[in-house]
Amino acid sequence: MNSISSKNILALFLFLIIGNTLQSQSLNPLENPVYYSVSEALEAEQAKQLNLRDQHLFFVPNRLEQLKDLEFLNLMRNNISKWDEEIFQLKNLKILNLKLNSLTYISQKIKKLPELQILDLSSNNITVVPQEIKLLENLKQFHLSLNLLTSIPPEVGKCENLEVLELDNNQLSYLPQAVGNLKKLKLLNCHSCNSLEVEKTLMAPSVLSSKDKIVSISKDKKFSKIKNKIRKYQKFIKKNFNYVGDNFAREARSSHYSKDNKSKGIYGNATSDEISELIDEGIETEVVPWFNDNEN
Numbered sequence: 001m002n003s004i005s006s007k008n009i010l011a012l013f014l015f016l017i018i019g020n021t022l023q024s025q026s027l028n029p030l031e032n033p034v035y036y037s038v039s040e041a042l043e044a045e046q047a048k049q050l051n052l053r054d055q056h057l058f059f060v061p062n063r064l065e066q067l068k069d070l071e072f073l074n075l076m077r078n079n080i081s082k083w084d085e086e087i088f089q090l091k092n093l094k095i096l097n098l099k100l101n102s103l104t105y106i107s108q109k110i111k112k113l114p115e116l117q118i119l120d121l122s123s124n125n126i127t128v129v130p131q132e133i134k135l136l137e138n139l140k141q142f143h144l145s146l147n148l149l150t151s152i153p154p155e156v157g158k159c160e161n162l163e164v165l166e167l168d169n170n171q172l173s174y175l176p177q178a179v180g181n182l183k184k185l186k187l188l189n190c191h192s193c194n195s196l197e198v199e200k201t202l203m204a205p206s207v208l209s210s211k212d213k214i215v216s217i218s219k220d221k222k223f224s225k226i227k228n229k230i231r232k233y234q235k236f237i238k239k240n241f242n243y244v245g246d247n248f249a250r251e252a253r254s255s256h257y258s259k260d261n262k263s264k265g266i267y268g269n270a271t272s273d274e275i276s277e278l279i280d281e282g283i284e285t286e287v288v289p290w291f292n293d294n295e296n
Contacts, residue, residue, distance in 0.1 A: 032071075038063050041070075053077055053097075053280070065089035076100055076120075076280060083107035091115065095282055099123055099143070111135040120279065122146050122166065134158035143279075145169055145189065154178035163187070187287050237267050244268040249278060256283045 032048040035041035038061040041050050049072040052061070057078040065086040073090065074097045081102040087093075088109045095118040103124040110116075111132040119136070120143040127148045133139075134155035141164040142156075149170040156165070157178025165182070166189040167175075175190065244251040248268030255266060270278070270285075278285055 034072075037061070038067065041067055048072060050074070060084040060086050068092065071095065071115075072282060073097070074280060083109065085109075088112040094118070094138075096120070097280060099276075099280075106130055106133070108132045114138065117141070118279075118282070119143065122276075129153055129156065131155045137161065140164065141279075142166070152176060152179070157181040160184065165189070241265040241267045246270075249274040252278055252283055252285065253281070256281075 033044065034049045034051050035044065035047055036051055038050070041047035042063060046069040047067055048069055050064075050067065050070055051072075051074045053074045053076045055078060057075065057080060059080070060075070064084075067090065069092055070090050071092055071094045073087075073093060073095070076097045077100040079102055080098065081104070083103070083106075087096070088107075090113065092115055093113050094115050096113070096116060097118075097120045099120045100123045103121065103126055105126060106121065106129055108130045109132075110119075110130065114136065115138055116136050117138050118141040119139060120141070122143045123146040125148055126144065127150070129144070129149065129152055131153050132155075133142075133153065136159060138161060139159045140161055142159070142162060143164070143166045145166045146169045149167065149172060152167065152172065152175055154176035155178070156162075157176065157180070159182065161184055162182050163184050164187045165179070165185060166187075168189045172190065179185075179188070242265070244266050246269045248266065248270045251266050251268070275285065275287070
């Protein structure tokens with residue numbers, strides 16, 4: 001059987017041994033208060049986290065640009081259709097979530113956010129990615145699922161620190177060869193990754209398609225070799241991480257927000273919605289291919 005079991009549940013694990021580093025980059029109400037309005041954040045000194053999710057916004061609020069220390073900005077599920085200039089004045093921004101809005105493009109001014117590490121633009125109407133994306137040298141996660149993309153610029157291949165690239169449910173028929181230059185890429189989610197053109201481009205065994213198939217495998221022998229590596233990876237996870245089953249999302253939050261950063265890592269099951277919610281909170285997880293013990 002040359003495919004990973006096609007379930008809605010994905011196998012995940014969470015690295016917590018680098019908790020001190022991640023907390024400075026992600027939403028953590030224990031370390032930095034989360035504010036839910038610009039006025040509230042301005043009353044505080046050096047506000048770093050602002051959550052404006054589900055506030056029926058058509059524009060970003062006035063005075064947003066005054067939050068010079070802001071690192072986390074969640075604008076998910078609003079009605080924003082254009083890139084307001086205030087966003088690009090947040091020079092320290094590391095996480096920007098504009099998922100589930102009405103954007104049709106990515107502004108070329110995105111280059112003005114050099115510290116950006118996570119950019120979530122899923123579920124918009126975006127048709128093009130600008131070449132300026134290559135200037136986001138610190139970008140680690142780029143979420144573009146559920147848009148109207150027909151192509152990806154080769155400049156994406158210059159985002160050397162990119163680990164996650166989600167492109168599923170677009171209108172892509174090919175990927176640029178430059179994507180193969182992303183040496184740190186751990187997950188590529190691409191609905192069209194089963195096409196011949198994509199298979200010619202990618203050779204990374206850790207790349208997954210949205211149909212849970214490993215791409216770039218043309219021969220059973222090669223697949224068997226990669227599968228053995230995955231099984232060794234699973235053995236390592238089972239040995240070094242605690243299995244929490246379907247409680248992964250709850251346990252991940254508990255560990256992430258705990259003051260004890262020395263707790264052992266965990267792995268388990270989560271739905272796609274739970275994964276999205278964890279990402280929204282800045283809790284970094286890794287999605288890994290997983291074979292059941294009874295699969296050949």
